[in-house]
Amino acid sequence: MSEKNEPSLLQGFKAFLMRGNVIDLAVAVVIGAAFTKIVNSVVEGVINPLVGAFGTQSLDSYSSCLKGPCTGTGDSATGVRILWGSVLGATLTFLITAAVVYFLMVLPMAKYLARQEARRKAKESAEEVIEVSELEVLKEIRDTLIAQRGTGHDRS
Template sequence: MIKGFKDFIAQGNVIDLAVAVVIGSAFTAIVTAVVASVITPLVGLVFEADATGTFGPKLTNIYGNEVTFPLGDLLSAVIAFFAVALVVYFVFVLPMNTWKARQAARKPAVVEVVAPTETELLVEIRDLLRANASSR
């Protein structure tokens, strides 16, 4: 029971997932601050956006009120997602893959025995039958 649990925990995908969740959570505050203090002002230089994220198409509803689709918030969320993914990849996934490749390189190479094909076996049987027939 304990061995099965150890095998489960030692699987690379479980560890990768745990690292991604923990690091993603830890960097959320940093990424949010970067987006709010650097990216949003840069976007504001190009588009008319205010602090509430009301950048986007504006339509008038049936009552004559203007409705805004806040695409600024969506843009900020997409940028934040890619920033987190980039940090997780370069700080954790890439070094882990490099480490795994080095560990695999240290293991001795396994020599695979290739079994003969059906045609090769049939040719061998034919040759043996010919040899037996000619020896009589």
């Protein structure tokens, strides 16, 4: 019998779970679910009532009749009813949600990260200035020592 050095099924599964990208993905899904609740509550609690103040909160009832008289609902309906209100409502909900996410979360985070990056670059440039000034001081010391040797008395 030849022994194979392949990891067992359990060891392979453990290695898969312990990879960084799997854990990062799991964290992203959990945070995304919590973030969805925040965005939905802002849209439903603030934005939709504001939109409802200028019009209707439910666009689902808007429709047009394409063929024949549209009477009745469900299976007993006649004619061809186009429910364009629900499409418009879903589109507006998407646009409002995207605007809330962008203006209340993405844009402030981008500005914050840009400020952090500017601070980091400023700190790095200050460190470079310090290093350059230290180099200049060392050069001056070297030049002074060389000058002292040249003007000093030679002992022969």
